Amino acid sequence: xxxxxxxxxxxxxxxxxxRESGFTLVExxxxxxxxxxxxxGLMTSIGTVxxxxxxxxxxxxxxxxxxxxxxELKAVAANENTLVxxxxxxxxxxxEYTDITIPGSTPPKKFFKEDGNSRYVNxxxxxxxxxxxxxxxxxxxxxxxxxxxxANQQFIRFVRVDVVTSWTDSRGHPKDVSLSVVMNRRKIxxx
Numbered sequence: 001x002x003x004x005x006x007x008x009x010x011x012x013x014x015x016x017x018x019r020e021s022g023f024t025l026v027e028x029x030x031x032x033x034x035x036x037x038x039x040x041g042l043m044t045s046i047g048t049v050x051x052x053x054x055x056x057x058x059x060x061x062x063x064x065x066x067x068x069x070x071x072e073l074k075a076v077a078a079n080e081n082t083l084v085x086x087x088x089x090x091x092x093x094x095x096e097y098t099d100i101t102i103p104g105s106t107p108p109k110k111f112f113k114e115d116g117n118s119r120y121v122n123x124x125x126x127x128x129x130x131x132x133x134x135x136x137x138x139x140x141x142x143x144x145x146x147x148x149x150x151a152n153q154q155f156i157r158f159v160r161v162d163v164v165t166s167w168t169d170s171r172g173h174p175k176d177v178s179l180s181v182v183m184n185r186r187k188i189x190x191x
Contacts, residue, residue: 054170058131062165062177065134069163070181073136077159077183137162141182157185 128134141160161183166176 051170055175058167058169058175059177062132062167062175063179065129065132066163066165066177066179069134069136070161070179073138073161074181074183132165132167134163134165137164159183 139160139162140156141158159182160180162178162180164176164178166174169175
């Protein structure tokens with residue numbers, strides 16, 4: 001038995017080598033927690049970026065709708081009848097044309113509704129495009145004198161057009177885009 005004990009005592013006990021590498025369980029858990037927080041933050045920012053992208057798309061659509069209406073009214077004022085389906089001219093804005101309908105619209109809609117010194121396209125109800133509402137107002141610029149009465153129509157040289165396109169964004173906030181232009185009465189001389 002002495003030999004057995006002596007044989008066992010001759011064996012050297014192995015100690016861990018300081019050169020061995022690896023991660024402890026605590027290190028792995030801490031790194032997973034940090035990684036999880038980073039991924040969660042990234043996912044939150046992706047949602048925010050998508051909201052801003054939707055807002056930018058809506059702003060672009062609203063700007064295009066607003067500009068489209070201004071260009072349409074410029075074509076009417078310039079009497080470019082091929083663009084708007086009829087012959088109108090500048091007098092169309094300043095005259096009493098409240099019963100004329102917009103060509104090609106279904107159903108036909110009245111063009112103007114008056115309210116003091118302003119006129120509203122589509123009877124002031126606005127035109128609805130999916131989630132956008134576009135309102136157009138025609139008025140005589142301050143300082144130019146006059147109003148839309150029959151006696152004053154021939155003296156009106158300028159009409160201010162204000163177009164406002166409004167909508168509600170994805171977070172429920174009201175937004176709008178407004179553009180204005182002053183159109184003048186053009187006289188074209190033919191020889």
